[in-house]
Amino acid sequence: KYHDPKATYFGPYPEAGAAWQSHAFLNDLLPLRKCKVMPKKVCLYYHLGQCLGPCEFEIDPEESLKMKDQVKKILRGDIHEVVNELNEKMVNASEQARYEQAALYRDQISSLKHVAMKQNMQVSDKIEADVIHYAILNGFICIVGLFFRNGQMLQKNMSIQPLDVNIEEAIQSFLVDYYSKNQIPKQLVIPKELDAELLGEVLETKVNSYSRGRYKELLDLAHQNAQTEIENKFEHVKHQQDTLDDAMLQLSSILDDVGLRTIDLIDVSHTAGDLPVGACVVFEDGQPLKRLYRKYKLNQGNNDVASMQEMVYRRYLRALKENQELADVLIVDGGLPQVNAVREVIDALGVEMKVCGLVKDQFHNTRALINHELEEIELDKRSPLYQMLAVMQDEIHRFVISYHRQLRTKKMTKSLLDELEGIGPKRKEALLKHFGSLKKIRSASLQELQEVLGDKTGQSVYEQIKRL
Known part of the structure; x- marks a missing residue:
């Protein structure tokens, strides 16, 4: 294939879908040119603010260069500057009660993180492992797991919780609980300060730590994710508390009550x-x-x-x-x-x-x-x-x-059961316990009712319900 020496290439991607996903997101985020063939007049994308209209207008070289730099940073996984800018826009929109715009910025931040992570996570070898790391801030621990199958990251899992025990106990407890409900991987990759041998015995799988190579890069990436997640969590809480503090001050002023709490x-x-x-x-x-x-x-x-x-x-x-x-x-x-x-x-x-x-x-x-x-x-x-x-x-x-x-539903259920002849309080309780709701009792088959009430009573109740 021809390679333009002046162009910058990113990849390889393990599948076309990952590349197209990045392409689509960048088109939504930045006002990039969308048309393959340059038209003579601006199209709908220009009027929607999704294109600068190079077909009609001269584009400022500095603005063009800035967009190119943003694209390169995003495709390299360097999203910190763009995320901060979008976060600031989201907060401003929220403070001005432009909630739809704020939600749009929030979704863009989420998509940006996802695309950047996928860019960083595409691995050419067929890695089969779960990579675990953590970060600590203000007495809380954030544990992040990156799950790779056949060289692709299938998902990311995250937990933020108070650090009530030592770090090793907190992570071990989280992993044992998580893998009691989910499939245990062929290999678990953890930071070197954790006891790999102990976790391997408990989970009955291969547990390793790495100081170099591709797995070390993935461990660092998991750590960066954990650090970012916990910092964002507390930044959101801080902004929320600052807003509440301002609101309480306003209310105190209106009510002439300095100590209002x-x-x-x-x-x-x-x-x-x-x-x-x-x-x-x-x-x-x-x-x-x-x-x-x-x-x-x-x-x-x-x-x-x-x-x-x-x-x-x-x-x-x-x-x-x-x-x-x-x-x-x-x-x-x-x-x-x-x-x-x-x-x-x-x-x-x-x-x-x-x-x-x-x-x-x-x-x-x-x-x-x-x-x-x-x-x-x-x-x-x-x-x-x-x-x-x-x-x-x-x-x-x-x-x-x-x-x-809640009271109305309870009354309706009670009313229906009270109208049924031939069953006392215990059988009514048995019906509710078995089916869980009035709707399910109404839709129960004859056989299902007979399993709970017996053949004769079940037949009677089934016929009565059909007449109601």
Whole structure:
């Protein structure tokens, strides 16, 4: 084949698919020329921002050179600079509430890492091994496994967990647990500081460490992956915590409460007044405290305001009796009527707690916050406070609705089984235990029902279900 001495070649790739995958991703990421034959006018790719339009416009040589350098770096597996740039764009898009754009950058980062890894992982020899390495940061350990079969990396596995024991014990425990559920490789390649002989005996396979050669390169690559993954994990956590800190400061300012830390949120749910329930979720410094979440069966039918009053009375009366620590703020999912009703109960109990409300717009999206002085404060959707309150509101909705659905499903199941004649509590329990759900009981065959209930009762139940 002809080789252009001025061109830079990458490969060889073990299969065409790997090369085309890299080609497709680079075309999505950078505004490279797509056309094989230069047209006379710009095409759709130019208008979509996926091409600079060299057919009509003169391209800045510096910009062209920069793109070429980016392509070369990516194909060599050097993605650090591009990933940092995309990460910055993703964070900025998220802060400006451009979530679709942020998701696009996130997907590009994921694809970039995958393509770069595949580029680094193509090996000409027929390697059959799992390559394991690790990295440690802030009391956590990240263990990465690169799994090669017939010279190709089939997948990457990763675990990030607290480092509660020494490093060797943590890795050995992870590997023993992982290979108890997955196929053990012909060879396991591990860092030289680990006990290869012991792991070989436990896993009953060949376990080696290498100080040079291709396996040493793959070990280094696994270590780089582990280091990158754990650094990205803590960078994301740091950014998230910084956002929550800013949000809590904004809320403290609005409520004139410098020491604000703990927030209770309440909501109610029912179906046309049937099975009314309520729930409370608790957040501290913007993070959920799920051990303090509570559910309530209520008695006020479809009266949401009365239901909130009942729930607040029961929750905080008990808290007072048991000398429990109270939240700094109670946020009600509702406007002025709900806030005023809840404040009546709070005042009657003598509880010192600020009560606020979240007001929705016509599209049922959060629009404003009613503060403790009953002032309506518009929320900027790009602000950290709005993002935090939106997460909190989603969480209370999820929690209360899932509880209501749970009770409704239980009632429906109970209603069906109560209508079946000839079976008592034990057989009903046996049916639910065997089939797992009402839907599966309804769709069970005669033979399946007879296996649980016996021939005669099974026949009777089968006929009754078909008539329902």
